[in-house]
Amino acid sequence: MTQVKCPICDKPMSFQARSEWPDFPFCSLRCKRIDLGRWFGEQYKLQGHDHTEDFHEENKSE
């Protein structure tokens, strides 16, 4: 059995077929959105606005 880890929360998951895993490679839509938030954070950082720690806050509030 292939074990994969969510790149966001490090949660171990058993591998599923891509067709049954719309949020691949994330464990959930929530982690997918956090990853998107990181991307946007990087953009902001390039513009001189540092959002590096923001996703931790989002993690708690949801």
Ligand SMILES: [Zn+2]
């Ligand atoms: Zn996750």
